[in-house]
Amino acid sequence: xxxxxxxxxxxxxxxxxxxxxxxxxxxxxxxxxxxxxxxxxxxxxxxxxxxxxxxxxxxxxxxxxxxxxxxxxxxxxxxxxxxxxxxxxxxxxxxxxxxxxxxxxxxxxxxxxxxxxxxxxxxxxxxxxxxxxxxxxxxxxxxxxxxxxxxxxxxxxxxxxxxxxxxxxxxxxxxxxxxxxxxxxxxxxxxxxxxxxxxxxxxxxxxxxxxxxxxxxxxxxxxxxxxxxxxxxxxxxxxxxxxxxxxxxxxxxxxxxxxxxxxxxxxxxxxxxxxxxxxxxxxxxxxxxxxxxxxxxxxxxxxxxxxxxxxxxxxxxxxxxxxxxxxxxxxxxxxxxxxxxxxxxxxxxxxxxxxxxxxxxxxxxxxxxxxxxxxxxxxxxxxxxxxxxxxxxx
Numbered sequence: 001x002x003x004x005x006x007x008x009x010x011x012x013x014x015x016x017x018x019x020x021x022x023x024x025x026x027x028x029x030x031x032x033x034x035x036x037x038x039x040x041x042x043x044x045x046x047x048x049x050x051x052x053x054x055x056x057x058x059x060x061x062x063x064x065x066x067x068x069x070x071x072x073x074x075x076x077x078x079x080x081x082x083x084x085x086x087x088x089x090x091x092x093x094x095x096x097x098x099x100x101x102x103x104x105x106x107x108x109x110x111x112x113x114x115x116x117x118x119x120x121x122x123x124x125x126x127x128x129x130x131x132x133x134x135x136x137x138x139x140x141x142x143x144x145x146x147x148x149x150x151x152x153x154x155x156x157x158x159x160x161x162x163x164x165x166x167x168x169x170x171x172x173x174x175x176x177x178x179x180x181x182x183x184x185x186x187x188x189x190x191x192x193x194x195x196x197x198x199x200x201x202x203x204x205x206x207x208x209x210x211x212x213x214x215x216x217x218x219x220x221x222x223x224x225x226x227x228x229x230x231x232x233x234x235x236x237x238x239x240x241x242x243x244x245x246x247x248x249x250x251x252x253x254x255x256x257x258x259x260x261x262x263x264x265x266x267x268x269x270x271x272x273x274x275x276x277x278x279x280x281x282x283x284x285x286x287x288x289x290x291x292x293x294x295x296x297x298x299x300x301x302x303x304x305x306x307x308x309x310x311x312x313x314x315x316x317x318x319x320x321x322x323x324x325x326x327x328x329x330x331x332x333x334x335x336x337x338x339x340x341x342x343x344x345x346x347x348x349x350x351x352x353x354x355x356x357x358x359x360x361x362x363x364x365x366x367x368x369x370x371x372x373x374x375x376x377x378x379x380x381x382x383x384x385x386x387x388x389x390x391x392x393x394x
Contacts, residue, residue: 014055016074022054023081030085034357037191041184043092048154051082051093052120060101060238062226065115067100069230072238072301076245080294083249084256087361088191090246092151098242099123099159102170104231105220107207110172114157123172124155126197128369133162133169139205140164142171145181150194152180158197168392172208173199188364212236216392218313232308236393237322241297243370244329248293250358250365251333255286257354258340267345282339289336296325319394320380328373334362 026047033044051057059075061067075097083090103114103123114121131144146160158178162169181196207221214220215235223231262273262283270276300322307314314322341348341359348355365371379389 013068016070016077019054019056019059019068019070019074020077020081023056023078026050026054027081027085030082030089031354034086034088034191034354035351037086037088038357041190042153042193043086043089043151043191045154047089048092056082056093057097057100057120057122060097060104060230061119062100062104062111062231063228064226065104065111066119069228071230071305072101072233072241073298076241076294076297076301079242079245080249080252083246084253086191087246087250087253087358087365088189090249091189091192091243091365092154094242094246095125095150096122096155098239099125101230101238102159102210102215102235103222104226105215105222105235106172106210107221108225109207111222111225113174113208114172118156121156122151122154123157123159124149124152125159125170126150126194127159127161127170129161129163129168130197131160131162131171131199133164133171133204133209135164136203139203140169140171140209141201142173142204143199143201145199146197147183148194149180149197150192152195152197153193160197160199168212170210170212171204172210173202173204177202186364188360188362212392216313216394218308229305229308232311233304234314234319234394237300237304237314237319237326240323240326240370240393241301243368244326244365245297247330247333247362247365248290248297250362251286251337252290253354254337254340254358255283255290257358258283258344261344261348261353265345265347269345273343276343279343282336282343286336286340289332293329293332300325316391316394317380317383320376320383320391323394324373324376324380327371327376330362330366330368330371331373334359334366337362 058067059070063069079090079094082093126146126149128146130146133140133142158173160171162171179198181198183196184194218232265273273279341355344355379391382389
């Protein structure tokens with residue numbers, strides 16, 4: 001039986017091309033706002049409203065909650081277009097939008113709590129294990145402080161990581177149960193507003209907790225009501241791509257900016273940039289990097305879809321391979337963007353150009369736990385040679 005309250009259908013179901021076109025149409029407004037984030041330190045709420053009005057947050061949301069329940073490839077294509085205008089905006093979209101996927105894995109009552117009265121509610125997160133969950137009757141007692149809650153100023157709820165014995169939990173809290181602490185004073189990704197979250201001794205009911213072991217097995221409480229194949233994908237595969245995917249859009253933004261810049265630039269050292277072999281090589285390599293990374297993303301999600309449709313968790317080593325490829329995205333984009341930056345010359349330093357902002361955003365993104373590709377590579381090599389590894393974030 002469907003226990004949801006009646007909700008008015010806000011959007012007709014658009015196709016993927018329409019949604020991607022909407023994201024592309026927003027890019028000019030996003031780019032215009034980006035320089036302000038150095039001082040405002042969060043994405044402009046008007047930009048978040050434009051993304052919401054375009055229906056883009058609904059891409060991974062279950063259909064039974066007026067979502068579009070589309071593929072992660074569509075979600076990543078939309079993120080690419082938004083991050084092409086500004087990486088902070090693409091990053092925040094990736095986090096907030098991806099959580100509509102994870103919310104579909106929670107117990108049905110948790111979904112009612114979040115979307116029952118407002119199916120446009122947004123959820124921020126920080127999965128850093130900054131708190132301890134202590135079992136009490138009917139749930140858990142929870143306290144702690146967490147860093148890096150991207151987009152939290154725009155969210156109605158938050159996912160927080162916590163430990164219970166050796167189990168990693170995602171705990172869901174409403175806005176009135178936590179404080180946002182203003183700490184986000186950083187050198188890159190300034191617009192993500194990734195503030196601290198402080199929780200003081202709250203009780204979380206059992207139905208608002210999602211266990212990582214359920215996500216790893218691709219068998220979560222929400223699968224009882226959200227029965228489509230999408231919610232049989234491993235959550236961590238979707239989430240890592242939502243974090244690193246904005247880097248591909250940022251690199252494309254660097255390509256766009258350099259292409260406009262190079263057509264008229266003449267260097268006192270190398271002459272016309274359009275004739276400079278080093279500049280042309282840097283541009284060509286960046287273009288190839290974008291194409292390659294997007295192709296691998298599509299191939300991997302297509303393979304994961306086959307397993308999900310069959311109701312089978314993907315093999316462990318294959319998941320490690322995909323994790324490595326997803327986590328290496330930011331490094332690949334950073335290397336390519338740095339080469340372009342080096343060929344922009346001294347004039348490229350000025351703030352009227354986006355080169356420095358994009359490069360700093362990529363440097364900041366490279367620090368994220370999801371971008372630590374060497375760890376995933378070591379585990380992949382170890383498993384291939386028959387060793388046991390303790391990996392659950394797959």
